[in-house]
Every structure is written in C-alpha cells, then in structure tokens.
Amino acid sequence: MNVLVQPLNRVIQVEPGANLLEALQAAQVPMSYSCMAGRCGTCRCKVVDGEVLDGGRDQQRPLEANDAYVLACRTYLTESCTIEILEPGEVVVHPARIVKATVTAIEDMTHDIKRLHLKPAKPLEFSPGQYVQLQFTPDHVRPYSMAGLCGDGEFEFHVRLVPDGRVTRYIDRELKLGDLVRVTGPLGSAYLRRRHEGPMLCVAGGTGLAPILSIVRGAISEGMRNPIHLYFGVRSPRDVYGLDWLAPLQRAHPALKVHVVVSSGGNSARERCGLVTEAIEQDLGDLSGWRAYLCGSPPMVEAATQLARCRGVAPDHIHADAFYPQGN
Ligand SMILES: Cc1cc2nc3c(=O)[nH]c(=O)nc-3n(C[C@H](O)[C@H](O)[C@H](O)COP(=O)(O)OP(=O)(O)OC[C@H]3O[C@@H](n4cnc5c(N)ncnc54)[C@H](O)[C@@H]3O)c2cc1C
Numbered sequence: 064m065n066v067l068v069q070p071l072n073r074v075i076q077v078e079p080g081a082n083l084l085e086a087l088q089a090a091q092v093p094m095s096y097s098c099m100a101g102r103c104g105t106c107r108c109k110v111v112d113g114e115v116l117d118g119g120r121d122q123q124r125p126l127e128a129n130d131a132y133v134l135a136c137r138t139y140l141t142e143s144c145t146i147e148i149l150e151p152g153e154v155v156v157h158p159a160r161i162v163k164a165t166v167t168a169i170e171d172m173t174h175d176i177k178r179l180h181l182k183p184a185k186p187l188e189f190s191p192g193q194y195v196q197l198q199f200t201p202d203h204v205r206p207y208s209m210a211g212l213c214g215d216g217e218f219e220f221h222v223r224l225v226p227d228g229r230v231t232r233y234i235d236r237e238l239k240l241g242d243l244v245r246v247t248g249p250l251g252s253a254y255l256r257r258r259h260e261g262p263m264l265c266v267a268g269g270t271g272l273a274p275i276l277s278i279v280r281g282a283i284s285e286g287m288r289n290p291i292h293l294y295f296g297v298r299s300p301r302d303v304y305g306l307d308w309l310a311p312l313q314r315a316h317p318a319l320k321v322h323v324v325v326s327s328g329g330n331s332a333r334e335r336c337g338l339v340t341e342a343i344e345q346d347l348g349d350l351s352g353w354r355a356y357l358c359g360s361p362p363m364v365e366a367a368t369q370l371a372r373c374r375g376v377a378p379d380h381i382h383a384d385a386f387y388p389q390g391n
C-alpha cells in the first residue's frame with residue numbers, strides 16, 4: 064500500500080492498519096506533533112485522495128463543508144491514498160510532557176485578571192502561542208496559554224477570573240506562592256510561523272493577549288521584520304492591561320502597531336470604541352498574503368476568523384486559539 068505525501072511528492076510504503084503519524088515519522092517526513100492523543104491539533108493534515116480510518120476530528124478547528132482534514136495521530140491507513148501535510152517548512156515538534164512547577168508570583172493585572180509565574184523543575188520546550196494544561200489539584204485542571212518565551216526560565220500566564228468559575232476561583236482564593244502545579248504540554252497549533260515574511264494580524268480578546276504577546280515576543284526575538292498589526296479588544300477601559308509590555312516591544316520593532324479597542328463604556332476622546340473586528344474592518348483592506356493569529360473568547364475568534372477569510376487570508380494562514388470552556 065502506498066501513501067503519496069504532498070507537497071513533497073514522496074511516496075511511502077505502509078502496512079494496512081498503520082497509524083498515519085507513525086508512518087510519516089518512520090519515513091522521516093517533516094511533521095508537527097505534540098500530544099499524540101488527538102487533543103492539540105498540531106498534526107492536522109488533509110486527505111486529498113482515498114479513504115482513511117479517522118479516529119478523531121480536530122476539535123480546535125470545526126470544518127464547514129470540507130471534511131478532508133484529519134489528525135494524523137488518530138488516523139489509520141486502510142488503502143493507498145494521497146495526504147497533504149501542512150506547512151512542512153514550519154514543523155514544530157515538542158513532544159508533550161508533564162513537568163512540575165512552583166508558583167513564584169501571583170499579581171493582580173486588573174480587577175479580574177491575575178498574572179501567574181511558575182518555575183518548572185525541568186525545562187519544557189514550546190513554540191510562541193502554545194498552551195499547556197495546568198493541574199492545580201486533581202480536581203482543578205484547565206488549559207492556559209503561555210505569555211512568554213521558552214527561554215525565559217519561568218512560565219507566565221494571564222488568568223481572567225470567571226464569575227462562578229471553578230478553577231479560577233481556586234486560583235483567586237487558594238493558590239499561593241510555593242504551591243506545586245502539574246504542567247502538561249505544550250499543546251496547540253496556533254504557534255508563530257517563523258518563515259512567514261508578510262504582514263501579521265494579531266488579534267487578542269481579553270487574556271487572549273497572553274498567547275499574542277508570546278507570538279509578538281517570539282517574532283521580535285527571532286529577528287522577524289514583518290509588519291505586525293496587534294488589535295487588543297477588551298470590554299471596558301478597566302479591562303485594559305499589558306500596555307507597559309507592549310510599549311518596549313514597539314520600540315524594539317517599529318513595524319508593530321498596537322490598537323486597543325474598548326467595546327463598551329469607553330470614551331471616544333480617550334480610546335478607540337467598538338468591536339475589534341469593526342476596527343480591523345475600518346483600518347485594513349485586502350489581507351491576501353497575511354497571516355492571522357486570533358486568540359481569546361470563542362465569539363471574538365469566530366468573528367475575526369470570518370473577517371480574515373473575507374479579506375483574503377488563506378484558511379491555512381489563520382491560526383486561532385479560542386478559549387472554549389472545558390466543563391467539569
Ligand atoms: C486552548 C485554551 C487556552 C486558554 N488559555 C487561557 C488563558 O491564557 N487565560 C485565561 O484566562 N483563560 C484561558 N482559557 C480558558 C480557561 O481554560 C478556563 O476555561 C477559564 O479559566 C474558566 O475556568 P473555570 O474553571 O474558572 O470556569 P468554569 O467552571 O469552567 O466555568 C464557569 C462558567 O463560566 C463560563 N465560562 C468559562 N470560561 C469562560 C470565559 N473564558 N468567558 C466567559 N465565560 C466563561 C462557563 O461556560 C460556565 O458557565 C483557555 C482555554 C483554552 C481551551
């Protein structure tokens with residue numbers, strides 16, 4: 064049985080029933096992966112021709128009418144087929160691990176946003192924009208996105224306290240300096256594409272600023288010169304935070320333009336009012352050739368995804384991390 068791997072135009076031989084990711088790895092095809100369990104979306108690829116046994120859909124990326132995407136780690140080969148791997152030039156391999164980390168700082172950023180710093184007992188490699196699962200106790204586990212870079216030596220997280228939120232209430236009321244947290248990851252496919260040379264649209268809603276900061280910090284530290292248009296949407300003026308970090312980034316990278324947009328209770332003489340998507344619509348025209356990184360609340364991410372598509376961003380150049388509630 065043969066698998067034709069595009070765009071590399073390589074044919075690999077596989078046994079019926081082989082796992083697609085393992086077959087690609089055995090043939091040394093450049094392929095991103097992380098969790099190996101159908102959770103992170105990193106190993107997504109497209110079935111162009113033929114049938115495969117699909118053991119799990121990519122939850123991170125609901126697929127309209129197009130059903131052709133699969134997660135390679137959950138896919139088994141039953142007949143010869145053609146697979147398109149996505150972005151072979153942007154491969155990211157950080158096998159997900161579990162490390163223990165110690166809480167070294169808990170700071171108030173706004174009335175309902177806390178910044179946590181965790182020092183891992185062992186280094187954990189990740190790409191800018193990825194997230195991890197934080198387990199504070201066996202009953203308090205949630206995903207949070209890193210705001211810093213892998214070389215920082217500590218993880219930085221921004222956590223918005225959700226009214227009646229089980230885990231954020233624990234973080235607010237019980238978590239203290241010196242506590243141990245189990246960190247599992249990294250996860251997520253909305254990581255910085257380092258080879259891209261065109262403009263970048265970075266849209267953060269609320270604590271979606273954390274992964275967006277990581278992406279911008281990563282781009283600057285990699286010496287990328289791309290124009291970066293960062294839109295930071297918040298509900299009201301008191302939800303704005305992080306401007307003190309953005310200002311030095313702008314000095315280091317003059318092609319970084321930052322727009323803070325307040326959706327309600329703002330004063331148009333003082334700040335930009337409305338939805339982030341309205342601001343983007345007003346400011347930017349055709350976005351062909353751009354990459355979009357969209358992080359934060361699901362409705363904002365959905366609206367920004369639609370807008371980016373309508374304005375010409377290729378679907379595979381839209382990298383979105385919606386902060387879906389996890390339940391239990
Ligand atoms: C990939 C990923 C990355 C994430 N990164 C971050 C991050 O960097 N920072 C961050 O603050 N959060 C992030 N989240 C969200 C986070 O994982 C939790 O869902 C959030 O902290 C709420 O947890 P909780 O247990 O306190 O609330 P829950 O007990 O799970 O929920 C309580 C109630 O609040 C609602 N709710 C839950 N979350 C939200 C929300 N965000 N907005 C509005 N209502 C909500 C629920 O539907 C429910 O009704 C991320 C989520 C995902 C999937």
Ligand code: FES
Pocket residue numbers: 095096097098099100101102103104105106107134135136137
């Ligand atoms: S490696 Fe396949 S979904 Fe995570």
